[in-house]
Amino acid sequence: xxxxxxxxxxxxxxxxxxxxxxxxxxxxxxxxxxxxxxxxxxxxxxxxxxxxxxxxxxxxxxxxxxxxxxxxxxxxxxxxxxxxxxxxxxxxxxxxxxxxxxxxxxxxxxxxxxxxxxxxxxxxxxxxxxxxxxxxxxxxxxxxxxxxxxxxxxxxxxxxxxxxxxxxxxxxxxxxxxxxxxxxxxxxxxxxxxxxxxxxxxxxxxxxxxxxxxxxxxxxxxxx
Amino acid sequence: xxxxxxxxxxxxxxxxxxxxxxxxxxxxxxxxxxxxxxxxxxxxxxxxxxxxxxxxxxxxxxxxxxxxxxxxxxxxxxxxxxxxxxxxxxxxxxxxxxxxxxxxxxxxxxxxxxxxxxxxxxxxxxxxxxxxxxxxxxxxxxxxxxxxxxxxxxxxxxxxxxxxxxxxxxxxxxxxxxxxxxxxxxxxxxxxxxxxxxxxxxxxxxxxxxxxxxxxxxxxxxxxxxxxxxxxxxxxxxxxxxxxxxxxxxxxxxxxxxxxxxxxxxxxxxxxxxxxxxxxxxxxxxxxxxxxxxxxxxxxxxxxxxxxxxxxxxxxxxxxxxxxxxxxxxxxxxxxxxxxxxxxxxxxxxxxxxxxxxxxxxxxxxxxxxxxxxxxxxxxxxxxxxxxxxxxxxx
Numbered sequence: 001x002x003x004x005x006x007x008x009x010x011x012x013x014x015x016x017x018x019x020x021x022x023x024x025x026x027x028x029x030x031x032x033x034x035x036x037x038x039x040x041x042x043x044x045x046x047x048x049x050x051x052x053x054x055x056x057x058x059x060x061x062x063x064x065x066x067x068x069x070x071x072x073x074x075x076x077x078x079x080x081x082x083x084x085x086x087x088x089x090x091x092x093x094x095x096x097x098x099x100x101x102x103x104x105x106x107x108x109x110x111x112x113x114x115x116x117x118x119x120x121x122x123x124x125x126x127x128x129x130x131x132x133x134x135x136x137x138x139x140x141x142x143x144x145x146x147x148x149x150x151x152x153x154x155x156x157x158x159x160x161x162x163x164x165x166x167x168x169x170x171x172x173x174x175x176x177x178x179x180x181x182x183x184x185x186x187x188x189x190x191x192x193x194x195x196x197x198x199x200x201x202x203x204x205x206x207x208x209x210x211x212x213x214x215x216x217x218x219x220x221x222x223x224x
Numbered sequence: 225x226x227x228x229x230x231x232x233x234x235x236x237x238x239x240x241x242x243x244x245x246x247x248x249x250x251x252x253x254x255x256x257x258x259x260x261x262x263x264x265x266x267x268x269x270x271x272x273x274x275x276x277x278x279x280x281x282x283x284x285x286x287x288x289x290x291x292x293x294x295x296x297x298x299x300x301x302x303x304x305x306x307x308x309x310x311x312x313x314x315x316x317x318x319x320x321x322x323x324x325x326x327x328x329x330x331x332x333x334x335x336x337x338x339x340x341x342x343x344x345x346x347x348x349x350x351x352x353x354x355x356x357x358x359x360x361x362x363x364x365x366x367x368x369x370x371x372x373x374x375x376x377x378x379x380x381x382x383x384x385x386x387x388x389x390x391x392x393x394x395x396x397x398x399x400x401x402x403x404x405x406x407x408x409x410x411x412x413x414x415x416x417x418x419x420x421x422x423x424x425x426x427x428x429x430x431x432x433x434x435x436x437x438x439x440x441x442x443x444x445x446x447x448x449x450x451x452x453x454x455x456x457x458x459x460x461x462x463x464x465x466x467x468x469x470x471x472x473x474x475x476x477x478x479x480x481x482x483x484x485x486x487x488x489x490x491x492x493x494x495x496x497x498x499x500x501x502x503x504x505x506x507x508x509x510x511x512x513x514x515x516x517x518x519x520x521x522x523x524x525x526x527x528x529x530x531x532x533x534x535x536x537x538x539x540x541x542x543x544x545x546x547x548x549x550x551x552x553x554x555x556x557x558x559x560x561x562x563x564x565x566x567x568x569x570x571x572x573x574x575x576x577x578x579x580x581x582x583x584x585x586x587x588x589x590x591x592x593x594x595x596x597x598x599x600x601x602x603x604x605x606x607x608x609x610x611x612x613x614x615x616x617x618x619x
Contacts, residue, residue: 055533055614076537083535094530094617098242111535116231155534 002065002085002162002195004029004052009061009071011047011218021047023218024061029211031162032193036206039215045199046167048215052197053165054082065163083111087156091168093148095140101151102127102136108158119158126154130184146177153184166198170205182208232540236547239520247552250516253509254556254593255563257502262564262589263571264498266581270572273580282360282420285317287456288478289447289463301443306467307352310447313462315455320355321444322423324348325435327405332428334391335401335408344390347427348404350435350442351382358448359421366396366413369431373412377433382413386426404428407438456480506593509556510600517549517604521611528608529616538609545605546598553597557590564589 004027011022021044029035037045050056051063054070057078063071070081087108095104106116106123114122127133130150140148149169156164166185170178182205189196198205206212214221240247289310291301302321310319325348332346355361356368369380381402383393393400393411400411409430419425435442447467451459460479464472521528528541565586572579 050614053533055617079532079535079537082533088533090530090617092526094526096527096530098238103238107531107534110231110235111531111537111540113228115228116234119231159535 003031003067004163004195004197005064006048006051006058007062007064009051009058009063011044011051011056011059021218022051022058025215025218025220027213027220029195029197031195034189034196034208034210035198036209036212037197037199037215038201038206038212039221040201043215044218045215047218049165049167049197049199052163053086053088054078084159085162087159087161087164089149089152089156089164089166089169091171093140093145093152093172095148095151097140100137100139101132101143101147104140104151105154105158108155112159123154123158126158127151129157129188130154144177145173146180149173149177149181150184153181153188157188160192162195164194164196166196166200168200168202169198170200170202175204178202178204229543232543233547236544236551239524239544239548240551243520246516247555250512250552251556251559253512254506254553254596255509255560257504257506257509257596258557258560258589258593259563259567260505261499261502262561262581262585263567264502265585266564266568266579267571268498269582270568270577270580273578284480285451285453285456286358286480287449287451287460287463289449289460289467290476290478291445291468292474292476301445302447302467303444304352307354307447309466310449310463311354313459313466315452315459316449317452318354318357318450320358320448321350321352321432322355322446322448323350323432323435323442323444325350325430325439325442327439329405331403331405332387332391333403334393335403342392344387346387346404347423348435348439349423349427349429350432350444351424351429352432352444355448356382358450359419359424360450361419361421361424362416363413364416365394366400366411369412374431374433377431377437379407379409379434379438380412380431381409381434382415382429383411384425384427384429385415385417385419387428388414390426402428405439409438506596509553509593510596513549513552513597513600514603516552517545517601518607520548521545521604521608525611525616528611529613532611532613533617541611542605542609545608546601549601549604550594550598553600554590554594556597557593560593561586561589 006025006027009022009025010020012018012020025048037048039045047056051058058071062069065085070078073081096107102120102123105127106119109119109122124133124136127136130153132147132150132154135143135147143151170181173181185196186208188194198209200206307319307321310316327348330345330347331343333343353368353370353374364385369382373380381404383391388394391402393402393414396411396413401408402411415424432442432444447463449459449463456479460477463477464475468474531541565581568581569579
């Protein structure tokens, strides 16, 4: 569980021309909240998510998690923070093609120095929870899109992150599979109190969250 | 937070095995380099070893001494007393003297050919009886003339095998004789076909005193000494003193080449050339590894980004790619070392050598190759570690 606070965060890329992705965004997400970040493409949704996930740093403004000023951390500290606190689910799944479902899931805690044996055991348990115990030895290309996303979710959950960030998690899936994945997220949220932020432009996804944040041209707009 | 080394190693191995044919091709470079280095050094060592093991005993035990008669340093050449003195040197088995006799015509005919219809031309050598033992010249027929014949200056001769054939003298039966420049000489022996000294094969050999009596004064300026095995150099040092104590430098001594030196030369010649070739192959292999690893880094941007997102530090990512390239080097080195040893054994079998190889070599070579692979991976690994996760994950 984590409280996420962005205070006057801006992000721009390049020097000239300077491309501004986020303009003075202030946003607080309470612990255990389930937030959708919506907006047209190019509105800065992914940039916002990257900053929340510590994959990127704000150009100005400050970002705090549980009172801790994360935006001031060094690259190494951010990496460690990311590893412990944040789980990622991507639209493109980003599974490593030459590793089995089980091995892919187990990477979730590889960089926390967990022994291989324990990693595999825990990864298997998580795969079981996302309903893929029977597919543990399959390579990603032998799995359907929905199954691949389940493996990716298992990988994200393995480190027991306080914050789960999903970037268009259903973008590559058909509506039935999307619904299944959303059900899974609900289920997981019920099991452990996680703060979840989902970037999406799919109303079916956003309507299932507890709050919708609209982003237009890098600014937070009012609810539609 | 760092992943455990063993875990990064297994990730690296899995990364390699994901593209087996590419990994196999990349491995070829260090494989060839290490194979040629191991084979080259092994073959050089074995070749050197064979020269020592199979050296020519006949050559290694013969010492020749020449007196510089022309320079007038010593009058009268080697005397019988000189031969006796040399024979007393420790390690000497046989000693003999030889000198070419100057003749008017060199005409020789078979004794039976009284009309002289088939005259032959020949060289005549004055040869002391001990020379046959010293040169290990065997007789095909008859006997060697002895000290008695030599002392009396008897008209006896030994024929070289080629000359005997030309004259039609096939065997010695006690009545064989030749006319040598119109003088009848009894043939006591014929040299065997296997005589190695080319001068003796086609010549008439007579004792020194006989030559003196029949053809005019002969000066022995050349000695041939047969030594015990290993005594050649020591004997050579003493011949000058034994024969010409007042002026040992007047005696020129020719000794067989020192086998140890020969070995060093062979090794130096063969090794440097092929070692350079092996080094070049290894370098080419390193460039290959660097190239392929760089391509892999570009192809696996997504994987790198993902790992970074999941908490991999820059050095985690760098170590993974470093380990992958080091593994290629190590596998290539182990295979190359094996191929090198097989090559060495094959060459040795073909040449009937005993293969000789420093046991440290096939163990150290894969290590060298691993280091080469590691170094080759430095740049790609550095590139991989610099990738920003956000950029790497963007499709």
